[in-house]
Amino acid sequence: MPIGEISAFLLVLVIVFVFGNLWFHFVETMLQWLKKRFSHHKEPPTWHPLPQDEDNTRDI
Amino acid sequence: MGFFGKLFKGPEIDMEKSNANAKKMRVLFNQTVEDGDNYRLIFGYTEDVSRFNYGFVHGSKTKIGNLIVGWNEASQTIVVVPTVPDLSGCGDPAYYCRSEILKAYRNKYPTDAFVIYPDKKGYIGINAYDWLEDEKLFVYVSQAEELTAFTDFFMNRFAAK
Numbered sequence: 342m343p344i345g346e347i348s349a350f351l352l353v354l355v356i357v358f359v360f361g362n363l364w365f366h367f368v369e370t371m372l373q374w375l376k377k378r379f380s381h382h383k384e385p386p387t388w389h390p391l392p393q394d395e396d397n398t399r400d401i
Numbered sequence: 402m403g404f405f406g407k408l409f410k411g412p413e414i415d416m417e418k419s420n421a422n423a424k425k426m427r428v429l430f431n432q433t434v435e436d437g438d439n440y441r442l443i444f445g446y447t448e449d450v451s452r453f454n455y456g457f458v459h460g461s462k463t464k465i466g467n468l469i470v471g472w473n474e475a476s477q478t479i480v481v482v483p484t485v486p487d488l489s490g491c492g493d494p495a496y497y498c499r500s501e502i503l504k505a506y507r508n509k510y511p512t513d514a515f516v517i518y519p520d521k522k523g524y525i526g527i528n529a530y531d532w533l534e535d536e537k538l539f540v541y542v543s544q545a546e547e548l549t550a551f552t553d554f555f556m557n558r559f560a561a562k
Contacts, residue, residue, distance in 0.1 A: 361458045368455040386483075389433055390490040391425060 412534055419532075419543040425488040426469050426542065434480050434494050440471030443547045444540045445481075445527040448512070465538050470527055472554055479517065479559065481525065486540055495525070505560050507552075515555050 426444065431437035449464040469491065471480040477499035483492040499505070503518040514526035531545040 365455060365458050368458075387493050388490050389429070389492070391429055391488060392432065 414532055414543045415541070416543065418541055422488060422540055422542045423544075426484075426540070429484060429488060429491040430469050430471055430480075430482055433482055433491060434471060437471065439475070440473050440480060441547060441550060442469060442471050443529055443544050443551050444468070444542050445470040445515075445529040446539060447526060448514075448528060467540055468527060470529070470551070472551060472559075474554060474558065477559060479555075481527070484540070486536060486538060488540060495519075497525075499559050499561060502561060504562055505555070506562070507556060507560065515551075 423442075426442055427437075430440065430442055434440065445468045447466040447468060449466070450461055451464075452461045453459060467484045467486055469482040469484050471482070472478070473480075479497045480494050481497070482494045484490070497505075497517050497519055501519070503520055505515070505517045508514045508516050508526065512526075512528055514528045516524055516526045518524045529544075529548055529551065531548050532543045533539040533541075
């Protein structure tokens with residue numbers, strides 16, 4: 342197979358890959374936006390940050 | 402050790418980093434769980450796999466949730482605290498007392514996760530390994546001894562049908 346045909350085939354694969362990725366992220370973004378728009382507002386879960394001044398030298 | 406010796410030996414555990422993370426896990430656990438020192442700890446994680454089909458693009462997505470898992474032999478209780486790989490914080494604990502759960506068993510396929518059904522509505526599958534290298538996804542901690550102890554506790558004193 343000539344090098345030109347191989348390059349063209351690889352280029353098509355790259356284009357399909359890039360377009361697939363763009364399509365995936367586009368759909369994901371739209372779904373996130375729709376979820377945010379139409380779902381009820383939920384309180385974020387409680388989060389406890391790691392204390393900075395805590396004595397971290399105790400053994401497990 | 403020569404270059405090839407090091408190459409074939411595989412990845413080595415940074416014990417300094419592992420110990421520091423083990424201490425952070427203990428601090429986080431103790432600040433959210435009452436009498437936290439009565440629990441032994443391991444790191445575990447949950448995997449949420451979902452399939453998607455967006456026209457000509459389809460596949461699966463995996464969400465990883467990091468967990469600090471504590472267990473108390475005397476009260477036969479497992480406590481699960483959600484956290485993040487850098488251990489900068491944690492969420493509220495969930496308690497699974499053997500006398501209150503519906504069932505618990507160790508899965509065989511697709512992963513050998515520790516599965517707990519607190520009731521008929523939901524379940525939690527805890528995956529645990531002695532060490533996971535990927536710091537971006539998992540807490541970097543070496544825990545071979547703790548994992549053996551937890552497996553023994555779960556299989557022999559916690560599992561219920």
